[in-house]
Amino acid sequence: MERIYVDHAATAPMHPKVIETMTKVMAEQFGNPSSIHAFGREARHLVDEARAQLAKSIGASPNEIIITSGGTEADNYALTGVAEANKEKGKHIITTVIEHHAVLHTCQQLEKRGFEVTYLPVDEQGKVSISDVQKALRDDTILVSIMYGNNEVGSLQPIQEIGEMLREHPAVFHTDAVQAYGLMNIDVKELNVDLLSVSAHKINGPKGIGFLYVKKDVKLAPILFGGEQERKRRAGTESVVSIAGFQEAVKVAQEEREEKVKQYREFKEILVNDLKEAQIDFSINGSLENSLPHVLNLSFPGTDVEAMLVNLDLAGIAASSGSACTAGSIDPSHVLVAMFGEKSEKLRNSIRFSFGLYNTTKQIHRVAESVAAIVKRITNR
Amino acid sequence: MIYFDNSATTKPYKEVVDSFVKVSTDFFGNPSSLHRIGGEADKLLIKARKQIADLLHIKANEIIFTSGGTESNNLAVKGAALMYKNRGKHIITTEIEHASVRETFEQLEELGFDVTYLPVDEEGRINVADMEKAISQHTILVSVMHVNNEVGTIQPIEEIGRLLKNYPKILFHVDHVQGVGKVPLDLNLVDLCSFSAHKFHGLKGTGFLYIREGIQISPLLTGGGQERKYRSGTENVAGFVALAKALRMTLENEKKSLQNIVKTKETVIKGIQEIEEITIHTPAQGSAPHIINFSIKGFKAEVFLHALEEKGIYVSTTSACSSKKHATSSTLLSMGVPEDIAKSALRISLSYENTMEEALFVVKTIKETVNKLKEVMN
Numbered sequence: 001m002e003r004i005y006v007d008h009a010a011t012a013p014m015h016p017k018v019i020e021t022m023t024k025v026m027a028e029q030f031g032n033p034s035s036i037h038a039f040g041r042e043a044r045h046l047v048d049e050a051r052a053q054l055a056k057s058i059g060a061s062p063n064e065i066i067i068t069s070g071g072t073e074a075d076n077y078a079l080t081g082v083a084e085a086n087k088e089k090g091k092h093i094i095t096t097v098i099e100h101h102a103v104l105h106t107c108q109q110l111e112k113r114g115f116e117v118t119y120l121p122v123d124e125q126g127k128v129s130i131s132d133v134q135k136a137l138r139d140d141t142i143l144v145s146i147m148y149g150n151n152e153v154g155s156l157q158p159i160q161e162i163g164e165m166l167r168e169h170p171a172v173f174h175t176d177a178v179q180a181y182g183l184m185n186i187d188v189k190e191l192n193v194d195l196l197s198v199s200a201h202k203i204n205g206p207k208g209i210g211f212l213y214v215k216k217d218v219k220l221a222p223i224l225f226g227g228e229q230e231r232k233r234r235a236g237t238e239s240v241v242s243i244a245g246f247q248e249a250v251k252v253a254q255e256e257r258e259e260k261v262k263q264y265r266e267f268k269e270i271l272v273n274d275l276k277e278a279q280i281d282f283s284i285n286g287s288l289e290n291s292l293p294h295v296l297n298l299s300f301p302g303t304d305v306e307a308m309l310v311n312l313d314l315a316g317i318a319a320s321s322g323s324a325c326t327a328g329s330i331d332p333s334h335v336l337v338a339m340f341g342e343k344s345e346k347l348r349n350s351i352r353f354s355f356g357l358y359n360t361t362k363q364i365h366r367v368a369e370s371v372a373a374i375v376k377r378i379t380n381r
Numbered sequence: 382m383i384y385f386d387n388s389a390t391t392k393p394y395k396e397v398v399d400s401f402v403k404v405s406t407d408f409f410g411n412p413s414s415l416h417r418i419g420g421e422a423d424k425l426l427i428k429a430r431k432q433i434a435d436l437l438h439i440k441a442n443e444i445i446f447t448s449g450g451t452e453s454n455n456l457a458v459k460g461a462a463l464m465y466k467n468r469g470k471h472i473i474t475t476e477i478e479h480a481s482v483r484e485t486f487e488q489l490e491e492l493g494f495d496v497t498y499l500p501v502d503e504e505g506r507i508n509v510a511d512m513e514k515a516i517s518q519h520t521i522l523v524s525v526m527h528v529n530n531e532v533g534t535i536q537p538i539e540e541i542g543r544l545l546k547n548y549p550k551i552l553f554h555v556d557h558v559q560g561v562g563k564v565p566l567d568l569n570l571v572d573l574c575s576f577s578a579h580k581f582h583g584l585k586g587t588g589f590l591y592i593r594e595g596i597q598i599s600p601l602l603t604g605g606g607q608e609r610k611y612r613s614g615t616e617n618v619a620g621f622v623a624l625a626k627a628l629r630m631t632l633e634n635e636k637k638s639l640q641n642i643v644k645t646k647e648t649v650i651k652g653i654q655e656i657e658e659i660t661i662h663t664p665a666q667g668s669a670p671h672i673i674n675f676s677i678k679g680f681k682a683e684v685f686l687h688a689l690e691e692k693g694i695y696v697s698t699t700s701a702c703s704s705k706k707h708a709t710s711s712t713l714l715s716m717g718v719p720e721d722i723a724k725s726a727l728r729i730s731l732s733y734e735n736t737m738e739e740a741l742f743v744v745k746t747i748k749e750t751v752n753k754l755k756e757v758m759n
Contacts, residue, residue, distance in 0.1 A: 005418060011411035011615060019405050026398045026584070032390035037686065037695045039384065069448030069586065072604040072614035102604030102613060109603055201615060206405065208448060208586050208617030223601060225488055226451040226481030235481055236451035237390065237579060239586025242620075309415055318416035 533672025542570025
């Protein structure tokens with residue numbers, strides 16, 4: 001039985017070119033970039049080249065890129081770093097209820113330390129309203145953190161409009177672009193964001209590496225202290241091999257971006273149309289149009305998420321209930337709660353499909369076929 | 382090409398590279414995912430954790446994977462201090478810790494903690510009696526490195542551990558980053574212990590923190606709640622499997638490689654001792670087998686480093702993490718080494734791969750280089 005992986009928002013397989021690059025670097029370059037001899041200088045050169053490519057991919061300059069151990073560290077650093085560096089100016093932070101837990105739990109930590117956090121609601125499509133952001137802004141607001149695209153339902157947030165609005169306000173603007181990066185065309189200047197988080201393993205790069213874009217002159221209080229790496233903003237010997245792999249993943253993602261966006265949007269249509277044709281009762285959580293190309297979250301009335309996932313898994317299909325990081329036990333998704341309320345049946349019957357490398361049209365038809373069969377079985381039709 | 386800078390970083394074992402590639406290729410799942418692909422990744426992670434636990438005679442749930450030694454040290458020191466700040470705000474460390482410990486203590490000072498930095502003697506070793514004197518009823522944490530990264534001095538960890546048994550409220554953290562595979566450490570005596578894979582032929586960007594069962598610390602990174610909520614973020618499965626393999630190979634070969642390293646070190650020391658301009662800072666007794674720190678009077682360290690590099694010999698001026706700022710080694714200054722001598726300090730650090738022939742060549746080259754540079758300077 002062919003296994004079909006439609007959980008690319010949880011993590012994605014490494015691209016063969018990425019593995020090839022890393023294998024080569026592991027065998028040939030092991031120097032510590034801080035060493036002043038040739039081994040060190042060669043390793044430093046690899047890190048510099050990668051940083052330049054990462055920077056270019058979002059229209060930033062290399063000095064504005066801090067390489068981290070992944071998306072979680074980038075989000076934690078953005079929030080804690082800005083809050084601690086600006087607490088003299090104010091202690092108010094604005095975010096949304098649908099952020100990734102790396103942002104939400106960090107906000108909760110900051111609340112314990114005396115910061116005040118406004119959690120903005122979203123509409124039924126999973127979108128935050130610009131006027132809500134506007135209304136929440138205060139003189140003592142030091143940070144606004146709103147994700148680019150939601151990891152569970154794919155809803156895209158009006159980042160550029162919010163960025164535009166914040167030109168008139170001194171608050172630092174952070175966006176978690178972990179799910180969007182690689183598929184959306186991101187230019188930090190156009191968006192007017194000050195901070196932006198990215199994770200490599202979501203774009204077919206290695207796990208354990210990511211970056212935080214920090215606009216020039218934005219001050220951050222570090223969370224890791226020690227050596228003077230990353231221009232004193234992130235201590236720790238650079239993970240040279242992973243950084244080289246990350247660079248390769250970015251390169252490939254940029255080359256194939258437009259083609260992939262088109263392909264994943266087609267996958268969504270195929271899945272939706274096939275299910276309609278099979279006369280399956282379902283609804284889309286979020287919208288088809290204003291969403292990340294690769295994320296499709298569907299609700300199947302009369303089913304149960306755990307039964308669905310187990311049956312899908314038996315059929316060789318790997319999908320998910322929501323974010324992998326909360327999936328250890330299936331707690332109701334905070335995103336779906338935000339969209340539909342605590343009592344909605346959708347909290348118990350929704351499945352996230354997310355597309356990526358190696359998925360084919362044929363596979364998506366098979367996913368639809370299996371889903372239809374399982375839904376029919378569970379709902380006794 | 383002779384790489385004598387293994388305290389800065391080591392070359393990964395071939396088997397480590399192979400296992401990283403294999404896991405990356407065949408098991409890419411997110412361990413938190415409920416489906417089979419996630420489950421397979423989770424199984425590998427559980428296996429790696431168990432393997433490490435067995436090697437170190439600890440429990441699997443006492444291991445928290447991190448992004449490396451720096452994060453492990455930051456997490457241990459800050460996490461313990463913040464967790465137990467209500468019991469007291471006095472914390473103790475030494476003057477010769479790695480920057481990732483020292484600067485974390487400095488940050489805690491800014492947060493209102495009271496820090497005692499214990500001095501060291503001329504061999505770079507703290508005195509346990511000083512520690513005992515420094516302890517007060519407000520003391521909640523002691524952090525002492527096992528093997529100093531710059532001069533190789535071994536700290537009296539066992540003695541400190543036994544002393545601290547009398548103070549159940551004080552947590553004991555040990556930075557074991559330089560000691561792994563070189564100087565054995567009994568984890569029964571410590572509460573928190575830091576490891577970094579790239580110092581024992583694993584990959585950069587991976588490490589772990591040992592946290593004795595029953596102890597809680599405050600996390601640095603929050604989010605998905607991985608690593609029992611102590612360290613959020615999708616686990617670097619391939620990196621941690623590779624780490625377990627590197628640790629296994631290092632510890633299994635420890636005896637054999639140490640015999641070799643000790644002989645290599647003796648050869649280098651015996652050879653360079655004969656050079657009039659050279660002062661050896663690494664103590665003859667009670668130092669790690671792989672580190673030799675010495676000064677060549679009258680020569681700037683960088684000049685000498687690059688002169689050796691021209692002959693294909695790679696050494697370091699001080700710890701790699703701080704070598705960029707060309708600062709004088711604070712460890713040497715704490716040992717009472719005069720500043721002009723400290724400025725000319727070089728560090729040789731060995732691995733199992735280094736040979737006697739390399740040692741002899743390095744000694745010969747150092748002698749020749751001293752003579753040559755002396756001629757140029759006169």
